[in-house]
Amino acid sequence: MNQKLHTRNWRDKLHEIIYEADTPLGKFFDVILLILILLSIIFVMMESVKGLHEKTYQFLYYSEWIITIFFTFEYIARVISIKKPAKYIFSFYGIIDFVSTIPLYLSFFMVGSSALLTVRALRLLRIFRILKISRYIGESNKLAKAIKDSRAKILVFLFAVVVVCIIAGTLMYIIEGEESGFKSIPISVYWCIVTLTTVGYGDIAPVTPIGQLLAALIMIMGYGIIAVPTGIVSAEYAAGQKSAIVNVNSQACSNCNARKHQDGAKFCHNCGHTLFND
Amino acid sequence: MNQKLHTRNWRDKLHEIIYEADTPLGKFFDVILLILILLSIIFVMMESVKGLHEKTYQFLYYSEWIITIFFTFEYIARVISIKKPAKYIFSFYGIIDFVSTIPLYLSFFMVGSSALLTVRALRLLRIFRILKISRYIGESNKLAKAIKDSRAKILVFLFAVVVVCIIAGTLMYIIEGEESGFKSIPISVYWCIVTLTTVGYGDIAPVTPIGQLLAALIMIMGYGIIAVPTGIVSAEYAAGQKSAIVNVNSQACSNCNARKHQDGAKFCHNCGHTLFND
Amino acid sequence: MNQKLHTRNWRDKLHEIIYEADTPLGKFFDVILLILILLSIIFVMMESVKGLHEKTYQFLYYSEWIITIFFTFEYIARVISIKKPAKYIFSFYGIIDFVSTIPLYLSFFMVGSSALLTVRALRLLRIFRILKISRYIGESNKLAKAIKDSRAKILVFLFAVVVVCIIAGTLMYIIEGEESGFKSIPISVYWCIVTLTTVGYGDIAPVTPIGQLLAALIMIMGYGIIAVPTGIVSAEYAAGQKSAIVNVNSQACSNCNARKHQDGAKFCHNCGHTLFND
């Protein structure tokens, strides 16, 4: 039994370092992880650059192996330090961790550059892990809340924008015709989205006077209605500022891995397991 | 008389399914309608794509016939289930329903691809029917209200923007001249709208130093005044948030087809006819 | 004396029609004026279009003469109906009225198309007269107030934007060099304004990796700081909504031509002359 307690303590210790950011060692681990993820993303991006690739090939190749081995050990540590490994393995971040680690191993078994390219790009999914770490920053919580609260309204608004773009795009297809680059209704709708959102590439542009008049109306409208989502978020955000925000910490339950416990909580709000506050 | 009552009940039942979304059958009908409209819009858009058209011609042709026949039956059902058919037929949505259904029938009598193109595009008007269905979403009501309330101010603002564009466009026409692409005052005004709304196609761009200086001033101004409509909508929306919003449902009066009755209303607010709440 | 009184009454009547919009005749006069100004602006814009010009030359030529003669009579009526003509003649709108009326007369004495082009464009100054008429719309007063109140802050903000553009433009000039289209510091600053305001013509675009990185930073910054003027106007506008707005009418003093008298005022707030409320 003593032996068992010892084992549990050892696994709890590992759990605390990997899953939580409240202890010095946990913070240090998160910082190391953050740096390795950022380096890894920069290396994957560099790999795709043609000229650069030849010159720094050796460096990128060995760096990628070192990082992949680190992430492999980290993945194994995450699985063994938790009581119910299945919960982590099949969670969103568990899948991200797995999928972003295996591409290098897969590259041994795969032939054909096209499929390999996609597989190798999977390593960029590690960027989601940054979001997991930065989740603990108070500001991003407030921001995420403001976006979440106004999500329904902004989606309805964006849906209305798409409907307007389909109608206006079809009109432009009839007015301008295929000689001006408005080759089909989908292309015209694409042009209309490019114009209404004020992006304006210029690869397709109206050339007939009536087409230019309609385009001007679409632009003026886009300039006028951009105010709508802003008004919504402003109001939601101002309302959110007033509501009390409960302080949660990054502590994770060693039994069910649930997070966001209130400061001073003694039991997991999800499974009732004791939380170790050391 | 019993026979008459039976007929009325049968027509009331149909009326409830087609015109209202409060009963399970009514909701089911609306969802089927929504899916068919969306499919129909995607098919019309696909039809305009050149390469795709040849390959999937057969599929699109038969699909369009099935959808058109469904909409034809639906139109007839709408006309016979209402007490005063003229009220529906000459309403905005009645005309939309009619005009978006007939193009396929008209295509038998018309020759000449150009006119036919426009007629076939009329089927896209079905998109307005989505707006009719989505009208019941609470969020879109609030959004529509916010836009409606600030409409007058935004129109005055956009009018001022157009006046500024006419003055600045004329100046650019004089400064840049026809060699730089500023071929006429209307074209210059069009360019000015493209610039002020920050779309910026780049098909016309100033080349003289003075023209570029004026263009820079227009951009800076456009960047500064985009705040004005936003401020208006924000204020209107924040004010709208505070005012009480009466809950209305989608029930339509079987006598006059008036809608937006308050929850629990027993008589039509328009004609005083009894509302059937079953 | 009776004769003199009669004359004053006749001139007062004319003054009321031309300068005020509270009587039916005054409103009718304003509407006629508005239509003629709009027609006139459309004609001037059409005149600059090459192909159209040849075809509709005769029509535009005679229309312009009719409109110019109307504006000439209107100008004379404005001068004789006011007690102190100098006050009107040297006011902003007096100069606009004069300068926008004479171009057609001047075209007899001038030779050389380039100077003539500028002179003829002066007719477009009539657009300012629309602003004078639309001044009476309540919404535009509120809008003008909101812009006026936040003018100082927006100017300081735009000044800061220009300073940022000069620094970033110089950096881009050094990084990209003249081969990429960044030919001089002013051109680079112009490009930077085009980018920061999210217009993005694409006539000049960075091609070196470091240039593209800096450009991305400028864009991200532009995307982030566009919020600043919006926040200012929103706050000013919300504050302005609360303050009481005094109702003013369009009545002009027949002595000093001062306007914006409060409803029910009996004497001019500027010179103390009696106001005729009939």
Next chain:
Amino acid sequence: MNQKLHTRNWRDKLHEIIYEADTPLGKFFDVILLILILLSIIFVMMESVKGLHEKTYQFLYYSEWIITIFFTFEYIARVISIKKPAKYIFSFYGIIDFVSTIPLYLSFFMVGSSALLTVRALRLLRIFRILKISRYIGESNKLAKAIKDSRAKILVFLFAVVVVCIIAGTLMYIIEGEESGFKSIPISVYWCIVTLTTVGYGDIAPVTPIGQLLAALIMIMGYGIIAVPTGIVSAEYAAGQKSAIVNVNSQACSNCNARKHQDGAKFCHNCGHTLFND
């Protein structure tokens, strides 16, 4: 000792003129400085223009010498009039003043146009001195405060935007491939930033249907989330409006050069030295 007092008074006088803007002489000195800085910036920008350079070379050359000599004397005056020169010399503005003054002297010792170009551009750093002078404008203090308060949130937001751009850019790289101009992941991410911020150069644009669909989604998203920073600044600014703002003046302590003393303060808030209010 009397001699020493006299010296101190003479240096205090100079200190007041150069470092403060509360006395007429101090204000006059600031205005002269502002004009010279602006002229200097215009001259540096003109120098880079090719055609202009040859024509006005002589004028620009002598002007630059006059301005540089003035700034040299000003720098020396700033150093000798302060009690602890090291504090000024190694402050941000001290370094700016030094670095923006020496380029002309350095140009004697340097050969090679490329390095010289960068050194000469250092003179543009004088623009930061405008910010130092304009710091005393109340509006810019409020603006700076609003930006400062919402800085953390906007940075978190912009970081999230960059993460989204890396993910979407990689997707576009896989979808569009190198033939469409998406040559590498960094280039694709750059394109994605150009699109999301609604700049839209058009030098790179998607050509495949799936690429255009994804691009449309990115634009719609960019159009929707631009509301987020605006909502943040609006809320911060509105909150800032309510908080009391203490009036500070431009007086600088002659001992430690600390600034922003409250109106009517008699001793430096930093070192306790007497402030001379004459």
